[in-house]
Amino acid sequence: MTRWLGVALLPCDDDLRSALRVQNEVRGPDGLRPALSVDGNLPHVTVFQGPFVDSLDPRQELDRISASVDLPPSVRLRFAGIVYQATGWVFLSLERPPLLEKLQQATLAILDPLLDREAFDSSKDTSAFTDSEQASYARYGYRYTGDAYAPHITLGRAEDEVAREIVRSAPDRTSVPQTWTFDRLSFYTMGEQGAHSETLALWHLDPS
Known part of the structure; x- marks a missing residue:
């Protein structure tokens, strides 16, 4: 059985609440799905997500993963804008420092053998994707x-x-921490639209 899982960085409590506020302020009457929450779909920065074999132990x-990268007690990322991504996505974009690139590379190296490649959707329309x-x-x-x-x-x-x-109206609707x-660091179950719907394993960057 295929398991749809991901690895992500989770914000500190104050920034978690900031993400909920920003979503609520920009979503407008038509809304954005799914709604973020403190006890459901957690705001997060995905390192990697996809279909995995059932035998994976989160x-x-x-x-x-945490042992393979020398991570600081916290990762601080600069805000890069609220942006549109084809098709229909609204992202709170963040910088991509070398540390995040190393974290993703390490994650890919460890998880690549556990991917369920038969579950890749070869019929997916990727015409809006860039070459990379x-x-x-x-x-x-x-x-x-x-x-x-793209963190x-x-x-x-x-x-x-x-x-x-x-996205066009976001600057007039909300203020975003810089x-x-x-x-x-979390291993999670993917929910609606790839949301962080359930935490399966958690690792605190600051062991204290």
């Missing part, structure tokens, strides 16, 4: 790896024109 693999995103999807079943890696907090998805209008702090 706790074991998260321990391997298409290459990423073909190799890993995930759009954002390597050159295509972000997903604010949600809507009809395409609704999403574009949300720096975001992440203090945990």
Whole structure:
């Protein structure tokens, strides 16, 4: 049986609440799906997600990932804008420092043998993807790896024109912290639109 799972950085409590506020302020009357919450779909920055074999042990693999990269007690990322991503996505975009690239590379190296490649959707329309995103999807079943890696907090998805209008109006609807702090690494179950719907294993960057 295929398991749809992901690895992500989770924001500190203050920034978790900031993400919920920003989504609520920008979503407008038509809304963005799914709604973020403190006890359901957690705001997060995906390192990698996709289909995995049933035998994967989230706790074991998260321990391997955390041991393979020298992470600081917290990861601080600069805000890069609220952006539209085809098709219909609204992202709170963040910078991509070398540390995140190393974390993703280590994660891919560890999890690659556990991917269920038979579950990749070969019929998926990738015409809106960039060349690097298409290459990423073909190799890993995930759009954002390597050159295509785009750290972000997903604010949600809507009809395409609704999403574009949300992005256009976002500066008038909300204020966004210029720096975001992440203090945990999570292995999670993917929910609606790839949401962080259930935490399977958690690793605190600061062991104290």
